[in-house]
Amino acid sequence: MVAAVGQRDAATPAAARAAHPLLDLLGQLALVLQATAPGGVRRQTGWWGRLLGRDVEGELDARDWQSRLGVLLAQTDVAAQALREQSSRYPAAQATALDAARAIQRWADAGAAQLSTLPAQLQPVLAQRVDHLRRLAAVQQLEAGQWQLLFEQDSALLARSQRITETLLPAWRQAVLARRAGDQQQRNQQAAQLQAQITAELASAQARLD
Numbered sequence: 001m002v003a004a005v006g007q008r009d010a011a012t013p014a015a016a017r018a019a020h021p022l023l024d025l026l027g028q029l030a031l032v033l034q035a036t037a038p039g040g041v042r043r044q045t046g047w048w049g050r051l052l053g054r055d056v057e058g059e060l061d062a063r064d065w066q067s068r069l070g071v072l073l074a075q076t077d078v079a080a081q082a083l084r085e086q087s088s089r090y091p092a093a094q095a096t097a098l099d100a101a102r103a104i105q106r107w108a109d110a111g112a113a114q115l116s117t118l119p120a121q122l123q124p125v126l127a128q129r130v131d132h133l134r135r136l137a138a139v140q141q142l143e144a145g146q147w148q149l150l151f152e153q154d155s156a157l158l159a160r161s162q163r164i165t166e167t168l169l170p171a172w173r174q175a176v177l178a179r180r181a182g183d184q185q186q187r188n189q190q191a192a193q194l195q196a197q198i199t200a201e202l203a204s205a206q207a208r209l210d
Contacts, residue, residue, distance in 0.1 A: 012146055015093075018086045019157055022079040023205065025072065026161060029169070030202050032069055033195050069173070073165055080161050087154040094147035101140035108133035160205045168198045 111130040115123050172194035 012143060012150075015086065015090070015147075015150055019083055019154055022076065022083050022157065022161060025076045025079055026164070026202050026205050028072060029076070029164070030199065032072070033172075033198060073169070076161065076165055080158055080165075083154055084158055087151055087158075090147045090151040090154075094144045094151070097140045097144035097147060101137045101144065104133050104137040104140060108137060157205055160201050164198055164201050164205075168194055168201065172198060 108130050111126055111133065115126055115130070118126060172191060175191035175194055
């Protein structure tokens with residue numbers, strides 16, 4: 001069981017990185033939004049960045065992604081599905097960690113109960129091992145909490161991604177394409193409102209890494 005505990009400890013950081021591909025794609029969607037507004041990328045680049053030409057590079061990248069929006073959305077769907085499949089295994093990992101914590105704690109309690117029955121010279125040795133088991137049980141409790149937190153974070157990220165790609169982004173795209181028809185001022189206002197909502201969702205999703 002101790003060997004299995006070590007393997008699970010190594011798996012937790014890898015699971016924490018599983019959302020990075022989806023977060024990266026959502027960040028690229030933010031560039032698409034910036035490209036629709038004249039100077040949008042330029043306004044978000046500092047003075048030093050503009051001096052180095054980073055604003056121009058960003059606008060070129062944004063225009064490139066705008067032309068590939070369909071491909072970007074397809075990649076986002078694939079990344080979301082991969083994360084969904086990965087996070088579906090977290091509840092089982094959490095349950096395994098809790099079971100391990102309970103089992104190790106029972107060993108510690110059994111050892112503690114035997115302390116008074118041992119010769120005085122052996123009691124410190126067993127007491128040290130009991131303390132080690134209790135610390136190991138606490139580590140497993142902590143790991144179970146980490147799996148729960150990862151599951152909640154990924155679920156929230158997936159919900160935001162779905163809202164962005166299936167609801168907000170199609171409505172924003174339609175509003176942008178319809179700017180030339182009808183009341184342009186109203187279309188611009190609608191597109192700006194949708195863009196603000198999407199930007200807020202993207203910021204909340206990217207805050208997962210903070």
